[in-house]
Amino acid sequence: MSRFFSLPWLHPYTPGEQPQNRDYIKLNTNENPYPPAPAVRKLLTARDAADLRLYPDPDCRGLKKKLAGLYGLTPEEIFVANGSDDILNFVFWGFPGEKGAVFPDITYGFYKVFAGLHRVPCREIPLNGDFSLNPRDYYHQNSLIVIANPNAPTGLALTPGEIQGILDTNRDSLVVIDEAYVDFGAQSCYPLLSQYENLLVVRTFSKSRCLAGGRLGYAMGSPAVISDLERLKFSTNPYAINRLTLALGEATVAEEAYYREISQKIQKTRKNTENALKGLGFLVLPSLGNFLFARRPGISGENLYQSLKEKAILVRHFPQERIGEYVRITMGTDEQMEQLIAALEEICHENSPD
Numbered sequence: 001m002s003r004f005f006s007l008p009w010l011h012p013y014t015p016g017e018q019p020q021n022r023d024y025i026k027l028n029t030n031e032n033p034y035p036p037a038p039a040v041r042k043l044l045t046a047r048d049a050a051d052l053r054l055y056p057d058p059d060c061r062g063l064k065k066k067l068a069g070l071y072g073l074t075p076e077e078i079f080v081a082n083g084s085d086d087i088l089n090f091v092f093w094g095f096p097g098e099k100g101a102v103f104p105d106i107t108y109g110f111y112k113v114f115a116g117l118h119r120v121p122c123r124e125i126p127l128n129g130d131f132s133l134n135p136r137d138y139y140h141q142n143s144l145i146v147i148a149n150p151n152a153p154t155g156l157a158l159t160p161g162e163i164q165g166i167l168d169t170n171r172d173s174l175v176v177i178d179e180a181y182v183d184f185g186a187q188s189c190y191p192l193l194s195q196y197e198n199l200l201v202v203r204t205f206s207k208s209r210c211l212a213g214g215r216l217g218y219a220m221g222s223p224a225v226i227s228d229l230e231r232l233k234f235s236t237n238p239y240a241i242n243r244l245t246l247a248l249g250e251a252t253v254a255e256e257a258y259y260r261e262i263s264q265k266i267q268k269t270r271k272n273t274e275n276a277l278k279g280l281g282f283l284v285l286p287s288l289g290n291f292l293f294a295r296r297p298g299i300s301g302e303n304l305y306q307s308l309k310e311k312a313i314l315v316r317h318f319p320q321e322r323i324g325e326y327v328r329i330t331m332g333t334d335e336q337m338e339q340l341i342a343a344l345e346e347i348c349h350e351n352s353p354d
């Protein structure tokens with residue numbers, strides 16, 4: 001803390017570990033195990049590097065046009081930002097509801113951080129005992145509503161019909177659906193945009209588009225909401241998305257087939273891993289994300305996390321009420337998952353009572 005000023009009311013987000021030395025099998029921050037499409041990789045040429053002396057397009061027109069084309073929207077319905085965290089920051093900053101914000105008690109930890117940063121009063125609505133979300137808990141809220149779908153770290157998802165119920169009963173509130181993991185098997189609610197001005201769908205290139213290091217996210221919403229997001233961006237950092245990332249993003253949108261294929265591969269890996277974990281006595285939530293949320297009766301979440309780390313495998317453990325016994329395991333390549341299962345076999349054996 002500096003001697004000039006302190007921010008005791010700030011409670012920053014704790015990112016998953018990003019080790020820079022030891023070679024870990026990294027299954028802790030839901031990155032994609034596969035590289036970007038060949039056409040995207042090819043873009044990193046000397047010419048693009050020379051162009052770095054120029055500022056990027058602050059309006060991101062090229063990328064917006066491509067995304068609009070992909071989803072049958074207009075560029076005025078698309079907002080582009082430096083990662084979806086950036087968008088969530090703007091959302092809590094610019095659209096605090098009449099009665100603050102609501103989101104589930106178990107969800108992406110950054111929502112609470114942004115609420116605290118912008119001093120938006122928030123109410124965390126408890127998920128059911130099985131971690132499912134009851135849409136009716138979100139009816140008539142008069143608040144900013146933020147729901148990750150599929151949810152993190154559980155992987156459980158709502159249907160567009162269930163989200164429609166929330167939109168119908170909150171016509172005067174912004175409903176933000178964070179679709180960071182939607183490409184791994186859940187159904188997107190973006191088609192509802194034509195009926196609901198109060199819907200904002202937030203997406204990221206970090207997970208299903210293999211571009212976590214590029215920092216790129218976008219939102220789809222009504223032109224009025226999008227133009228307010230633009231005003232916030234142009235009041236802070238108009239050049240937030242760099243030239244290289246913009247170019248990589250545009251190339252990514254043109255490679256839908258590649259990304260659909262690897263998403264399917266990851267879903268297959270998820271199914272196999274789920275079965276293997278169950279074989280070892282784990283209880284596994286039915287996830288539609290690129291991760292599994294699981295616990296092993298008799299071994300604490302902290303112990304699982306530490307024991308795997310000693311074997312050079314990183315998973316995520318959240319020392320938080322209700323989920324402290326769980327670990328969240330990102331889906332890697334099939335080879336990586338075989339190594340994970342082998343390590344867990346040993347750990348289960350070491351921890352067996354007899």
Ligand SMILES: *Cc1c(COP(=O)(O)O)cnc(C)c1O
Pocket residue numbers: 030082083084085086108148152178180203204205206212215216217
């Ligand atoms: C990973 C993640 C994000 C952040 O994505 P970035 O675009 O990398 O900032 C947002 N929401 C959820 C639910 C996530 O899991």
